[in-house]
Amino acid sequence: MPLTTRSAVVSAKDAPFEIRDLELRDPRPHEVIVEVAAVGVCHTDIIMQEQFFPVPLPAVFGHEGAGIVRQIGGDVTKVAVGDHVVLGFASCGNCRNCLRGLPSYCLHYYEWNFKGSLLDGTTALTDDGADVAAHFFGQSSFSRYSLCSERNVVKVDPTVDLTILGPLGCGVQTGAGAVLNSLGVEAGSTIAVFGAGGVGLSAVMAAVVAGATTIVAVDVAPSRLDLALKLGATHVIDASKAEVAAELQRIVPEGFMYTVETTGRPDVLVTAVDTLMVTGVCGTIGASPMGTTAAINMNNLIFGRTIRGICEGDSVPEIFIPQLIELYKQGRFPFDKMISHYAFDDINTACEDAKALRAIKPVLVF
Numbered sequence: 246m247p248l249t250t251r252s253a254v255v256s257a258k259d260a261p262f263e264i265r266d267l268e269l270r271d272p273r274p275h276e277v278i279v280e281v282a283a284v285g286v287c288h289t290d291i292i293m294q295e296q297f298f299p300v301p302l303p304a305v306f307g308h309e310g311a312g313i314v315r316q317i318g319g320d321v322t323k324v325a326v327g328d329h330v331v332l333g334f335a336s337c338g339n340c341r342n343c344l345r346g347l348p349s350y351c352l353h354y355y356e357w358n359f360k361g362s363l364l365d366g367t368t369a370l371t372d373d374g375a376d377v378a379a380h381f382f383g384q385s386s387f388s389r390y391s392l393c394s395e396r397n398v399v400k401v402d403p404t405v406d407l408t409i410l411g412p413l414g415c416g417v418q419t420g421a422g423a424v425l426n427s428l429g430v431e432a433g434s435t436i437a438v439f440g441a442g443g444v445g446l447s448a449v450m451a452a453v454v455a456g457a458t459t460i461v462a463v464d465v466a467p468s469r470l471d472l473a474l475k476l477g478a479t480h481v482i483d484a485s486k487a488e489v490a491a492e493l494q495r496i497v498p499e500g501f502m503y504t505v506e507t508t509g510r511p512d513v514l515v516t517a518v519d520t521l522m523v524t525g526v527c528g529t530i531g532a533s534p535m536g537t538t539a540a541i542n543m544n545n546l547i548f549g550r551t552i553r554g555i556c557e558g559d560s561v562p563e564i565f566i567p568q569l570i571e572l573y574k575q576g577r578f579p580f581d582k583m584i585s586h587y588a589f590d591d592i593n594t595a596c597e598d599a600k601a602l603r604a605i606k607p608v609l610v611f
């Protein structure tokens with residue numbers, strides 16, 4: 246019996262989300278249906294609404310869901326009905342990179358996350374019988390019920406409030422994983438984080454966990470910089486007022502061992518590379534419009550500097566998300582401080598607040 250699922254639908258480029266009741270089909274043998282308790286709004290959802298790259302419309306986006314398993318297919322063994330889960334990105338499980346434990350670099354990442362359908366071309370969501378593009382990041386969780394492969398659900402501690410956990414599935418694991426997994430920031434390191442949104446602040450908190458001793462957050466919003474200080478940044482720079490490269494050089498004259506670029510802006514990437522120490526590593530995370538290029542000084546790279554692209558923080562979600570939750574429970578990773586809750590039906594307000602930098606990490610609650 247198909248479920249009726251209240252969903253936020255994008256029907257045309259730049260159109261607002263419309264709340265509609267859609268139908269969700271039953272799970273196949275390796276699929277589960279999750280009743281979404283809350284779902285984060287990530288930059289990627291907003292740029293998809295703007296058709297950052299073409300995805301079939303109408304579509305349901307949403308990729309930071311958390312909820313409770315309500316139905317499982319006949320062959321599912323990973324989770325049971327009633328389990329609390331965080332929904333992660335999708336990956337094939339069989340390609341060279343999935344087999345190497347690098348699912349966020351799955352060689353079929355696009356088809357599994359952005360095609361708007363499953364590989365067989367079908368979609369689980371319909372509107373009065375007409376197909377609606379779904380399976381966004383394997384979840385399309387701007388919907389009361391989300392159909393996922395058992396591969397991209399992560400069972401989590403049921404004692405932790407589900408209305409904060411969704412962002413662990415993308416923005417938080419992206420920023421924290423960049424620092425802890427991809428860059429391997431060591432105790433005593435120097436690190437500068439460009440952009441103090443949900444990803445950048447997660448990187449700041451992870452740098453604290455790693456024991457970095459100089460942690461600089463750069464942003465243009467004073468409210469975000471204030472929060473960065475509360476979360477453990479040792480310095481902040483307001484890029485709307487200061488000359489960032491000069492200010493960074495003042496703080497660490499020899500250059501930073503690590504920089505993290507989360508804004509997707511080419512000029513910021515250039516600064517993030519220019520302010521590296523010899524042998525320093527710049528992690529670049531921010532998505533930019535298709536075809537964007539940056540004017541990197543090639544001679545700077547010769548001296549052992551590295552630019553490292555990072556997707557989803559190199560996370561293996563089943564391992565990394567429970568680790569982040571444990572750190573949260575110990576008070577060492579207070580990512581809930583970035584979250585503002587909104588009613589699900591107020592999704593357009595939440596997106597506007599995120600774009601206007603009034604909210605760092607909106608989470609929609611059912």
Ligand SMILES: [Zn+2]
Nearest residue numbers: 337340343351
């Ligand atoms: Zn794969």
Ligand SMILES: [Zn+2]
Nearest residue numbers: 287289415416
């Ligand atoms: Zn995301």
